Amino acid sequence: MHIANAAKARFRANRTGKMKVGRCILAEKPRPSAPFQVTSLRLRELERVITNRFGVVLPETDDADIFIEVAAYALNARCHQDGLDLDPVLTGWCARWAPWALPRAGTVIRPILNKLVGRKYDMKADDVARRLLISMWERTAFELRTIGAHDIPTRVRKGIAKSVKRSNDRARQTAKRRAKGVQPRESWLAAHSLSKARPWDAEGISRAQWYRRHGETGPSLVGRTTKSDTLVSSVPAVPLQEAPSWGPSSLTLAEKSFVKTPEGPPSGRNAAVVLGTSGVVVALSSKQHSSLQSRHGAVNADGGTEQCDVEEGLRQMGVAS
Numbered sequence: 337m338h339i340a341n342a343a344k345a346r347f348r349a350n351r352t353g354k355m356k357v358g359r360c361i362l363a364e365k366p367r368p369s370a371p372f373q374v375t376s377l378r379l380r381e382l383e384r385v386i387t388n389r390f391g392v393v394l395p396e397t398d399d400a401d402i403f404i405e406v407a408a409y410a411l412n413a414r415c416h417q418d419g420l421d422l423d424p425v426l427t428g429w430c431a432r433w434a435p436w437a438l439p440r441a442g443t444v445i446r447p448i449l450n451k452l453v454g455r456k457y458d459m460k461a462d463d464v465a466r467r468l469l470i471s472m473w474e475r476t477a478f479e480l481r482t483i484g485a486h487d488i489p490t491r492v493r494k495g496i497a498k499s500v501k502r503s504n505d506r507a508r509q510t511a512k513r514r515a516k517g518v519q520p521r522e523s524w525l526a527a528h529s530l531s532k533a534r535p536w537d538a539e540g541i542s543r544a545q546w547y548r549r550h551g552e553t554g555p556s557l558v559g560r561t562t563k564s565d566t567l568v569s570s571v572p573a574v575p576l577q578e579a580p581s582w583g584p585s586s587l588t589l590a591e592k593s594f595v596k597t598p599e600g601p602p603s604g605r606n607a608a609v610v611l612g613t614s615g616v617v618v619a620l621s622s623k624q625h626s627s628l629q630s631r632h633g634a635v636n637a638d639g640g641t642e643q644c645d646v647e648e649g650l651r652q653m654g655v656a657s
Contacts, residue, residue, distance in 0.1 A: 375414040375458055378482045379429075382407055385468065386433060388478055394434045401444055402467050404434055406459060408448045413458040423449060462490055 345355065355363045386394050386403060394400055408426050415422045426445060430437045437444045464470070465484035472485040472493065485493055525532055536546035 373414060373417065374482060375410045375417075378410040378458060378464075379407060381478070381480045381483055382410070383433065384478050384480075385470065385474070385483075388474075396434075396436045400434065401437075401448070404430060404437060404444065405448050405451075406464055406467060407433075408452060409455075409459040412452045412455060416456045422452065460484075462486075 354361050382403065394403055404426075407429055408422070411425050411429060412422050414420075415425055426449070427438065427441070430445065459467075461482055461484040464482075465475075465486045468483070469486055470480065470483050472488045474480070475483065475485045484490065488496075534543075536543050539546065541549075
């Protein structure tokens with residue numbers, strides 16, 4: 337929880353420029369005078385390389401003009417965006433980082449300015465790395481973002497950066513889960529997984545037999561239909577039913593298991609008529625059943641039906657015997 341609060345506080349501080357705890361202002365962040373520019377970041381990283389390699393000032397060497405040229409490309413792109421003149425801007429940068437180049441401006445600075453006439457854009461990251469011989473180790477150690485590496489291809493370098501980002505994201509998400517109290521998967525499986533514990537080995541039986549003995553299934557989670565919901569192992573076995581008294585009596589044991597024992601003779605919308613001794617059951621609707629009784633049978637005083645010629649009735653209805 338405190339991680340989320342800290343992230344919200346940082347976001348609020350970046351947006352408002354004030355670090356607060358409640359209503360108390362702990363610090364105020366000065367607002368930037370200009371929007372972010374990649375060229376400014378390129379200059380800061382170039383100065384970081386100079387500081388780590390040589391110190392506070394760029395020494396006068398044979399390849400020192402390469403650093404001035406890289407800085408001139410970045411300053412030229414920035415001057416095109418801001419509408420400034422490159423000559424005084426580059427002179428001011430050289431006064432800070434290469435003061436020895438000012439007396440030699442005609443031979444060091446002027447050729448670079450002539451090369452940048454008509455150009456608007458900065459130098460590419462891989463071109464800068466090849467000119468300055470920036471290795472992947474230096475790029476990682478100096479935390480360079482706008483400069484590539486001359487010893488590793490661009491595709492491989494981007495793949496490495498993607499892998500590092502993925503690892504950092506996973507570490508951050510793992511820290512958030514641990515702060516919330518979520519257990520690692522390994523410890524959870526060691527405490528709750530039956531596949532790791534293997535209790536069937538202790539009982540000397542197979543895994544399937546252990547699950548048949550102990551693997552009960554619970555009731556369903558639907559609360560409206562739990563009236564007859566029971567465990568699988570507690571369902572009683574359905575006994576074999578005898579053939580109905582009004583149906584065929586010469587059925588085998590396998591056939592009797594599929595015959596339901598009715599309470600009485602068929603009635604209702606879907607009544608059934610048994611064809612005498614043939615043992616064939618024909619489903620009739622209530623209308624057909626009543627018409628069949630009225631034509632070929634009579635209803636006695638007890639409400640039952642007397643014997644009628646079923647074969648003749650079915651023949652008149654168009655049903656084959």
